[in-house]
Amino acid sequence: MKQTNLTRTIAAGLGSILFLTSGLLAVSGVFPQRTEAAAVKSSASFDLFEQRVKKPASLGLAQATLVNRIDEMTSTEASLAVLHLENALKAYLPTATKRMNTTAIQKDIKSIYTPGMPMVLARSKVKQPETRVVLQDLFYMDYKLESGGGYFYPVIQYKSFKVFKPYVTKDLQAYIELMAAESEQPSAVNGTLLIDWYKVVERALQYEGFLKTYKISNRTAAVQEAFGVAKKYVFYGAKNTPLFDNKTQIMSEKAAIAYENTLSEAGPEQIEASPLLTQLSDFLVLLEKNGDKKTQAINDFLKSI
Numbered sequence: 363m364k365q366t367n368l369t370r371t372i373a374a375g376l377g378s379i380l381f382l383t384s385g386l387l388a389v390s391g392v393f394p395q396r397t398e399a400a401a402v403k404s405s406a407s408f409d410l411f412e413q414r415v416k417k418p419a420s421l422g423l424a425q426a427t428l429v430n431r432i433d434e435m436t437s438t439e440a441s442l443a444v445l446h447l448e449n450a451l452k453a454y455l456p457t458a459t460k461r462m463n464t465t466a467i468q469k470d471i472k473s474i475y476t477p478g479m480p481m482v483l484a485r486s487k488v489k490q491p492e493t494r495v496v497l498q499d500l501f502y503m504d505y506k507l508e509s510g511g512g513y514f515y516p517v518i519q520y521k522s523f524k525v526f527k528p529y530v531t532k533d534l535q536a537y538i539e540l541m542a543a544e545s546e547q548p549s550a551v552n553g554t555l556l557i558d559w560y561k562v563v564e565r566a567l568q569y570e571g572f573l574k575t576y577k578i579s580n581r582t583a584a585v586q587e588a589f590g591v592a593k594k595y596v597f598y599g600a601k602n603t604p605l606f607d608n609k610t611q612i613m614s615e616k617a618a619i620a621y622e623n624t625l626s627e628a629g630p631e632q633i634e635a636s637p638l639l640t641q642l643s644d645f646l647v648l649l650e651k652n653g654d655k656k657t658q659a660i661n662d663f664l665k666s667i
Contacts, residue, residue, distance in 0.1 A: 404439060407431035407432075408435050408442075408443060410431070411431070412446070414427055415446050415447055416450070418450075418503075421450055421451065422502030422503050424447060424450070425447060425503070425504055428444070428447060428526065437530070437531065440529035441529075444523065444526045444530050445534070451503065451518050452518065455516065458505055459515050461496050461499075462497075462514060468513065470488045470489055470493040471488060471497075473488075473489070474488055474489075475514065480507065481497055481505065481516075485498050504518075505519060506518070508548075508551075510551035518545065519545060520542040520545040521542045521546055523542065524538060526538070527539075533576040533579040536572055536575070537581040537585065540569065540588070543565075544565070549562070549592065549595060550595065550603070552602075553603075554600060554602040555595065555602075558616070559616055559621065560624065563596055563620065563621065563638075564624075566593055570637070570638050596642065599614070605617055610655075611655050612654055613654045618646075618649075618654065621646060624642070625643055625646070644663070645663065648660060
């Protein structure tokens with residue numbers, strides 16, 4: 363495999379617990395115990411939030427309630443509230459997407475859209491009343507406007523969840539960071555990687571770090587799922603950004619450089635402590651023996667990890 367003097371700082375490390383894409387989960391994890399007095403009756407703020415978060419029509423009010431009154435809740439209540447808010451937003455997301463995905467609304471948004479346009483700005487610029495109503499509803503629910511493959515769609519704006527971090531458990535703080543990073547800069551859209559090969563490994567390491575640090579969490583399964591997707595990006599790339607050229611079956615030189623530098627900067631101890639980096643190291647050694655080409659030996663290796 364070609365060697366290079368190119369250096370680049372990789373922000374990821376096994377200890378870094380930053381923020382990720384993931385599934386709707388039940389709330390059943392371990393949280394700090396409340397005081398005996400607090401356990402008898404939940405706070406008025408938590409009760410009000412719970413009433414509002416159960417109905418899509420009041421999701422925006424639920425989020426506003428949490429922003430303004432989370433400091434009146436116990437740590438357990440705050441953590442449960444944030445999880446319930448995420449669950450509700452995920453549950454409504456298919457409906458939100460369907461509402462936006464009509465020919466008229468898509469055409470209306472396309473006529474005014476510029477990359478990165480916030481939902482609230484799009485709402486003020488569109489021409490059709492129906493489009494304005496849909497975007498206004500989703501804006502108050504705090505969804506983010508995204509585009510890809512010629513379509514416009516809503517996503518959960520995890521960046522807004524950062525305001526809740528001081529009030530929730532450590533694992534949930536880390537989860538929010540992971541989700542915000544993935545939400546603000548998606549790894550891939552419609553089969554195309556949107557991040558470079560350095561960050562491909564970095565994201566996977568961040569998920570691995572979360573799973574190593576927080577073995578018991580309400581969001582362990584969600585992060586495990588995201589880690590699985592991230593590993594596929596590391597060892598396969600994406601449909602439109604493959605790790606190996608579809609014709610020559612030769613590994614991407616940019617990826618090879620990024621992976622070699624990542625391992626070099628990590629060092630032996632960090633590689634040994636990380637199953638992902640260990641697999642990546644073995645992968646590069648095997649590739650070198652096979653002329654950087656995806657041979658049957660490489661296929662067999664990939665099936666084993």
